Amino acid sequence: MLKSYFLTFFVLLSFAGLSQETDSIFRKNITVPRITEAPKIDGILDDIAWQNAPIAKNFVERNPNNGQAIPDSLATEVKIIYDDLGIYFAANMKDPEPDKIAKELTERDDIGADDFFFILLNGYNDRQQSMQFIITAAGVQYDAKMTNGTEDNSWDAVWYSEVNITDDGWVAEIFIPYFILRFPNRQVQEWGLNMEREVFRT
Numbered sequence: 744m745l746k747s748y749f750l751t752f753f754v755l756l757s758f759a760g761l762s763q764e765t766d767s768i769f770r771k772n773i774t775v776p777r778i779t780e781a782p783k784i785d786g787i788l789d790d791i792a793w794q795n796a797p798i799a800k801n802f803v804e805r806n807p808n809n810g811q812a813i814p815d816s817l818a819t820e821v822k823i824i825y826d827d828l829g830i831y832f833a834a835n836m837k838d839p840e841p842d843k844i845a846k847e848l849t850e851r852d853d854i855g856a857d858d859f860f861f862i863l864l865n866g867y868n869d870r871q872q873s874m875q876f877i878i879t880a881a882g883v884q885y886d887a888k889m890t891n892g893t894e895d896n897s898w899d900a901v902w903y904s905e906v907n908i909t910d911d912g913w914v915a916e917i918f919i920p921y922f923i924l925r926f927p928n929r930q931v932q933e934w935g936l937n938m939e940r941e942v943f944r945t
Contacts, residue, residue, distance in 0.1 A: 773799050773936075775823045781831070786907030786916050788822075788833050796822035796833070799938065807945075819940050829920035834860045836940055838912035845943040846881040846908070852896050854885055858943050860915040863889070865935030866926025873935065874924060878904045878915045 774797065782790035799821040804811045813819065815837075822833040836858075838844055849855040857879035865873040875894070877885035884904060887896040900923040907914045926932060 771799070773797055773823060775825055775830070778824045778826050778831075781826055781828070781918075782824075782833075782916070784831075784903045784905050784916050784918050786905035786914050788835065788914060788916065792824055792831070793822050793833055796824050798822055802938075802940070805939070817942060821938055829918055830864075832862060832915070832917040832919075834915040834917075834938075834940070836860065836912045836914070838942070841908055841910065841912055843944055844880050844908060844913055846879065848881045849879070849883050851883060851899070852885050852887075853883065854879055855881075855883075856943055857881055857883070857941075858913070859885075859941045860917075861937075861939040861941070862917065862919075863935075863937040863939075864919070864924060866924050866932070868933050868935040870935065872925065874900070874919075876900075876902060876917065876919060878906060878917060880906060880908065880913050882906045 776796060778792045780790075780792055782788075782792040800818070802813050802819050804813055816839045818837045820835045822835075824831045845856055845858045847855045847857050849857070854877060859877050859879040862876045863873050864876070865871070871891065873889045875885075875887040875889055879885070882905065884902070885896065886898060886900050886902070887894045888898045889895075902920065902923065903918040905916050907916075926934065
């Protein structure tokens with residue numbers, strides 16, 4: 744029988760150099776609802792499953808102005824849901840000049856000079872080993888395992904994604920099945936999560 748899990752994600756901002764006892768970084772959290780009907784992964788966010796999903800927003804800039812609020816013109820909102828098979832992400836990324844979104848078609852695991860959306864998941868919330876998933880605006884997948892800051896991109900997992908360039912930016916829709924993730928056998932799950940968006944031209 745499949746178990747139903749209650750997921751809470753805590754945003755991970757750092758993986759090395761800080762112990763749990765001395766880590767004073769404020770971490771956002773989001774409670775993720777379980778769905779019964781999976782969305783179609785097509786880059787179009789019109790599925791019923793997304794309608795009442797909580798939204799992760801109010802992202803901050805890392806580079807070039809670390810900690811500065813993202814301007815409304817480049818606002819990013821991410822919805823997250825899950826079911827018995829895996830976890831789903833829908834990222835809606837505004838861009839006032841969608842014709843300038845960098846979307847060079849490359850081979851898998853080659854980000855190139857593209858805009859991209861990045862997910863880092865740590866099922867144990869311990870900042871030890873995390874799974875990294877990137878989708879570029881051209882639809883190219885990149886994945887890797889990260890262990891204490893060391894990245895191994897020889898890992899090629901099976902996950903699903905689709906992107907869509909819109910009149911006001913671009914959308915990434917992603918499904919990550921549980922069988923490629925690591926997490927404890929607990930009824931209530933608390934995972935580490937970090938998300939990032941790259942606007943290449945800035």
